[in-house]
Structure formats: structure tokens, C-alpha cells
Amino acid sequence: MSERHDYQRDGRAIYERSFAIIRAEADLARFNELERTVAVRMIHACGVVELAERIAFGHDFAARARAALRAGAPILCDAEMVERGVTRARLPADNPVICTLRDPRTPDIAERIGNTRSAAAMQLWEEQLEGAVVVIGNAPTALFHLLEMIASGAPRPAAVIGVPVGFVGAQESKQALAESELALPYVVVRGRMGGSAIASAAVNALASDAL
């Protein structure tokens, strides 16, 4: 049976062509060049150019996140898929990439605080949180709880990638981050869209540029 297909087999050419299509089709005019690099990779991760309309940056997010990564900041992830999506070879300072969702202490904390395991996992970040790059790609409860922890005196991260996905709390948690009096440097995707691939793509964009 003949099933030879005609397709681009060069990984670098695929990336370059993909990014060119995104820059041609997506409306990135309101972003600065560094933000544009981040937005292009977030769009690349989901295949939807209209994501550009929903991406919002605040409080000098991109420059601050990049500087933090260069300074060796840990990357704290809410989900294992996010952690796995961060390309280690790109990281500018061999930055630690941490996910505490499967930490054996997490289920007990969840029961004690009356919240999800994703939220409970945040409590184990306190020692690494100061100046970290936080990446929430899955759970709205994690993002809400992070804001509560910082408002209650937990250390401040350098930047927050806040792109949880879904139908219950995702939109509201991202709005809470963007409007918070804490004024944390942030990127969000407004509405329901988001997810681990978009989250780790944002890290990879900033890390790549940081090399």
C-alpha cells in the first residue's frame, strides 16, 4: 500500500513557518517585542490565533519574568504537565522546575484547608516563592489560593503566568490576578481558555529569549 505523504520534515523549518504564520494572522500590535515573542509561543501551543485577543500582560510581566529566569529563579508549576512542558535545555540558569502536586504531604494539607490538592500544593512553595516564576496552567483553585497566601503575608513571586483552563473559576481566577491589589507582574488568558501547554510555552518563550 502506498502511503507516502508530502509534508515538511525539518523541525526548524516547521517552527519558523509556524511562527511566521502566527505573526501574519494574529493581532499582536498592542504588545511590545518581548511580549509578542511570548504571545506567539502561547498561540503556537493551542493552534488558535484569536488567543491574541485574550492575552493580557500587566505590571511589566515579560521583562520581570525574563530577568528572574536569568537570575536563576525557580519555576513553580501547579501541574505535572506544566512541569514536563518546560524545556530544560533552554533555561538560562539551570533553574529548578518544581511541582508539589504529588508531594506526600499535599492530600493532608488539602483536607486541613478545605481546598483542592492543587491549591494545597501551593502551601509547600513558601520557601521557594520569593522572586520565583509561578506557572498556573491547570487549576483555578491554585491561582485563587496563591493570591490568598500572598495577601496573608507569603513571599512575593517575581512574576505569575496565570492561565488555568476551564468552566468553573478559570475566568474568575484570572480576573482576580489581573485586578489584584497585590499588583503582581502577570500574564493571563481571559476567559475559559488556557492550559498546561500554553503555560509552559510562555516559560519556554521567556527562557529562549533569555539565552
Add this chain to the structure above:
Amino acid sequence: MSERHDYQRDGRAIYERSFAIIRAEADLARFNELERTVAVRMIHACGVVELAERIAFGHDFAARARAALRAGAPILCDAEMVERGVTRARLPADNPVICTLRDPRTPDIAERIGNTRSAAAMQLWEEQLEGAVVVIGNAPTALFHLLEMIASGAPRPAAVIGVPVGFVGAQESKQALAESELALPYVVVRGRMGGSAIASAAVNALASDAL
């Protein structure tokens, strides 16, 4: 600073409410009940109810994939994020979950066959491919190359989750799977959308129902 937010903190309630919203908003009428379960989880993974219009099942995919999982079929994944997204505790037969992208042999194979590392990684599946559940959530080249391998005599998997994402080859590779004379049981997301979260969500839906 007061930053106590009002949100649902019960994980089970969040899931139930999310699935109810998706079933109310998405047009799932053309699917059977098992397909509907798969489609709901795929939508849940990306936050886009309109994904339903792009999901296509063929050759009795859902029933065959479920039966294969129950029989202990290995789950072969093109990307580490897909592999990481498969919830092990749900699997009905402690199924092996395999990703060969980082296998030390993969870069040499890629050079030899003149294709991406994602495509090259497929070559290392030959021994597990017979009756397996294949999950392509990232690379169009992997899906194209899989079809070429099977057409050239490689063993047939039981079912293929073909949801690579992106702007170069994604749409074409999924169309090739759906139209292939190989008549493999498949699920695809037509067009550019797809990705590792949607891919592993399809596995988790079938595995969950299989318990």
C-alpha cells in the same frame, strides 16, 4: 490586605459542574454515549465548547480503544506532556505508558530517516505497536510517519488518538489519518487545534469509563 475570594473549592463538585456546563453548551448530538464522554473531556481540557464541531470519530474508535485498554494495551505517546497527562490511577490494567522521544537512539534515527525526532521516535514503537493505543498530541510529523510505517508493514495499533496541534501539517496529518485506506480506528480534531492536554484527556475518558 483582605484577598479572600469566593470560589468552589471542592474538586469533585468542580468536575461535575464543568461537565454539566459542557453537556449543556456543546453540540454532542451526533456522538454515541461513549464518544460523548470522550468529547466532553477533550473540551474540558481546552475550555472551548466549539471543539465539538471539529471532533471526528471513525471505525468504531471509542469502543475499540476502550476494549484495548481493558485488555492491557500499552499507551504509546508522541510527547512527554502527553505521557505525563495520562492519569495512571485510572488505567484499567496497569497499562504501560510509553514515550520514546528522549530515547538515546532517537536523534540518530531522525538523521538517518530525514525526519523530526518526534517522527523518529515512532520507529522505536514497533515491538509495542500491535494492538496498542497510540496518542499523538503534539507533532504532525509523528502522525504522518506512523501512517507511513503501518502502510509499509508495521503492526497495526488498536486505535489512534490523532490530535497534533499547530500551523504546519497538523490539519493535513489529521485529514490523512481520517481518510487513510488503512482504516484505523481514530479520533481527530479537524484543523489546527489539538495538543497534549486534549490528547491525554481522551485517554483518561476512555480509561475512566473502562474501570
